[in-house]
Amino acid sequence: MAKLIVQLPNLLTLVRIVLIAPIIRSLWSADYRLAFLLFVIAGVSDLLDGFLARRFGWQSDLGATLDPLADKLLVIALVALLTVQGHLPLWLALIVVVRDLVIMSGAAVYRFRFGALEVAPTLVSKFNTVAQIVVMGMLLLALCGLGELSRLLWLLLDPAGFLLLGLLGVYSGIDYVVTWGLRAWRQRHKVA
Numbered sequence: 001m002a003k004l005i006v007q008l009p010n011l012l013t014l015v016r017i018v019l020i021a022p023i024i025r026s027l028w029s030a031d032y033r034l035a036f037l038l039f040v041i042a043g044v045s046d047l048l049d050g051f052l053a054r055r056f057g058w059q060s061d062l063g064a065t066l067d068p069l070a071d072k073l074l075v076i077a078l079v080a081l082l083t084v085q086g087h088l089p090l091w092l093a094l095i096v097v098v099r100d101l102v103i104m105s106g107a108a109v110y111r112f113r114f115g116a117l118e119v120a121p122t123l124v125s126k127f128n129t130v131a132q133i134v135v136m137g138m139l140l141l142a143l144c145g146l147g148e149l150s151r152l153l154w155l156l157l158d159p160a161g162f163l164l165l166g167l168l169g170v171y172s173g174i175d176y177v178v179t180w181g182l183r184a185w186r187q188r189h190k191v192a
Helices: 002-028 032-056 061-084 090-114 123-142 148-191
Strands: none
Touching: 002 032, 002 061, 032 061, 032 123, 061 090, 061 123, 090 148, 123 148
């Protein structure tokens, strides 16, 4: 029983990953209300798994890897499809995807060169992830066709929200490169 409880945050993270497929299917068929509802469920599962892991000390290496991976997969899937549908500007999608590719490539190189990699997002990266989730949620809600609320959300998103998210993406990407570049430099000179 104790082992199952310890796994509960990881199971919630897996639920979030599994929800990506029906969210994409809903978006593809332009059922934005269902996509938004599933997105909210994914968000609640994210909050719940984080709360349970911290509150009861149920953190695990698997959870530390799966949780940010689930966030990245969800955001990249949303960004890609919403860009293809013409709801997000291409330049913003490129910033989001290139930033994540740079981070993942850097992590792979760091692991190859120095071994163990402690998955530790920077504070700026955490803000970036929250901003991505908020903007994607606002965009999905705006697409639900809710009259004045949808118009207000579009006014907030385009261009101000998109520009802010793009700038934060660039800044957090640079922050990652500098932070992990310095760690690699220190590690290299400590080993040498």
